[in-house]
Amino acid sequence: xxxxxxxxxxxxIESLCDSLAIDRELAELLVARGYTDPEQAKAFLYPKLAHxxxxxxxxxxxxxxERLLEAMHQGQRxxxxxxxxxxxxxxxxxxxxxxxxxxxSVGFVLPKRLQEGYGLTAAVxxxxxxxxxxELLIALDCGTNSVDTVRQLRxxxxxxxxxxxxxxxxxxxxxxxxxxxxxxxxxxSQPWVNACTVGLVFKFVHGLxxxxxxxxxxxxxxxxxxxxxxxxxxxxxxxxxxxxxENRLMTRFGLEQMQVTTRPxxxxxxxxxxxxxxxxxxxxxxxxxxxxxxxxxxxxxDASLPVQLLLSEDTAFCERAAAQLDAFNKERQTIERSMGxxxxxxxxxxxxxxxxxxxxxxxxxxGVVGIVAGRLAREFNRVSVVLGAEGALAKGSGRGLPGxxxxxxxxxxxxxxxxxxxxxxxxxxxxxxxxxxAFRARFNRAVADLLAQGSVIEPVLEIAAWxxxxxxxxxxxxxxxxxxxxxxxxxxxxFGIRNVVLKKAxxxxxxxxxxxxxxxxxxxxxxxxxxxxAARIPPCGKPIEMAAKLNWNQWxxxxxxxxxxxxxx
Numbered sequence: 137x138x139x140x141x142x143x144x145x146x147x148x149i150e151s152l153c154d155s156l157a158i159d160r161e162l163a164e165l166l167v168a169r170g171y172t173d174p175e176q177a178k179a180f181l182y183p184k185l186a187h188x189x190x191x192x193x194x195x196x197x198x199x200x201x202e203r204l205l206e207a208m209h210q211g212q213r214x215x216x217x218x219x220x221x222x223x224x225x226x227x228x229x230x231x232x233x234x235x236x237x238x239x240x241s242v243g244f245v246l247p248k249r250l251q252e253g254y255g256l257t258a259a260v261x262x263x264x265x266x267x268x269x270x271e272l273l274i275a276l277d278c279g280t281n282s283v284d285t286v287r288q289l290r291x292x293x294x295x296x297x298x299x300x301x302x303x304x305x306x307x308x309x310x311x312x313x314x315x316x317x318x319x320x321x322x323x324x325s326q327p328w329v330n331a332c333t334v335g336l337v338f339k340f341v342h343g344l345x346x347x348x349x350x351x352x353x354x355x356x357x358x359x360x361x362x363x364x365x366x367x368x369x370x371x372x373x374x375x376x377x378x379x380x381x382e383n384r385l386m387t388r389f390g391l392e393q394m395q396v397t398t399r400p401x402x403x404x405x406x407x408x409x410x411x412x413x414x415x416x417x418x419x420x421x422x423x424x425x426x427x428x429x430x431x432x433x434x435x436x437x438d439a440s441l442p443v444q445l446l447l448s449e450d451t452a453f454c455e456r457a458a459a460q461l462d463a464f465n466k467e468r469q470t471i472e473r474s475m476g477x478x479x480x481x482x483x484x485x486x487x488x489x490x491x492x493x494x495x496x497x498x499x500x501x502x503g504v505v506g507i508v509a510g511r512l513a514r515e516f517n518r519v520s521v522v523l524g525a526e527g528a529l530a531k532g533s534g535r536g537l538p539g540x541x542x543x544x545x546x547x548x549x550x551x552x553x554x555x556x557x558x559x560x561x562x563x564x565x566x567x568x569x570x571x572x573x574a575f576r577a578r579f580n581r582a583v584a585d586l587l588a589q590g591s592v593i594e595p596v597l598e599i600a601a602w603x604x605x606x607x608x609x610x611x612x613x614x615x616x617x618x619x620x621x622x623x624x625x626x627x628x629x630x631f632g633i634r635n636v637v638l639k640k641a642x643x644x645x646x647x648x649x650x651x652x653x654x655x656x657x658x659x660x661x662x663x664x665x666x667x668x669x670a671a672r673i674p675p676c677g678k679p680i681e682m683a684a685k686l687n688w689n690q691w692x693x694x695x696x697x698x699x700x701x702x703x704x705x
Contacts (some may be wrong), residue, residue: 378625
């Protein structure tokens, strides 16, 4: 693994230190993130919700708000359909909860994954028409590519409003509806353009409340939008969109709101996830504890359960629902482990030298293929597609790596696919089972072509700054907190640490991990952990260099610094 460190001008660092009265380590990390202008750096360090832009700057948002207001004022039936992942669940929960407070006639539907497929399909539309007969349908986190289904709904007299962030396929977008999708209509430089759907819904609701407040609606004045940012943070982190600009802003305040949430559903979810009330929620908690439990229901059963959980005020129901989600997640983990081992063997035996990975097994559960695809992408450092079966179709998910846009790759394979959609790092697709071999060949060619054009995905560790062991401690971690939350587009910094001498031999534990300790600031011990690296344990008593992340380890109400080792030499 190659370590890379970009040299930074000492003059620029000193300028930031003087302008913002900050320490050199923090200034160096800001510059490494591209913040050399003091005013921009100040806004990054001290974000405010007031920095959010006017929602009506987003194309078609005002038209969507006006149509919803018309439906509300006329007492029309409104049905919301959302995707079954965390973004879809939180988007649906956010809009339904706001509309309920405002007294609207609103119901919601989430697709039954195994019976109805992904998104706004004909099967979902038939259920909505039969069971809800809406006059306005609002599709969240789906619909951009549902050309035929929207036409079907319009023929039945249903108006359609779509709020979505997925890319458009070549055949175009639905006609005769209101479509809010920044990737299609807004300038790429706008601070909301990379929002996932729950972020777009938050801005939509912001616009709705502005209109209602202008009309003197007392219920709109009673709603505090900040209280709903916990849902935005959940969906934004889980959907792995860039934590930059407005995404970072909403997520930062959303994590704070999560810590003090009064939602019975979220508190019950905390309990089954091993998070204590008042716990300072981190992106990792969403990514590895909360998100998977919300997702598990949609993968294996009915995604409406987590929406009911997030909407409910009934504590007893929430505790039962959270326990059910936890059980689904354990079942999902068992299935995933088995599928993952099979997929790894297939890659090693059949695709060791291919530029990309495409594996298929008709016995694999289509609700878990995305997780396995992500695991393969990380383990083999290659873009990966994992396919299960749904009837005569091979159906699955792909996961990408920086430098490879999966939507561009699938566009090259479009003629072989029955359906596909998604964004650069994550896609869903289906095709005839008989076409899997041809798809694998074309997918590999498309990835190889992108690599030949200069896309590089070799493993590289970007060192944000070099430290001595005695610089590592609580103070440095407090600086890091001001740069977060960390995630896609705002990565957790990796530090290079020079002249480390371990006084005690590292201790192996679990399935291939090891733990260690070094002397940090003022000689205080800093615990370290290395996940999956026990095959290569560093020596004791000899000077080495480490590449590591620094984070808080929370245990029994205590917080202390911990290193997560990425590599050593």
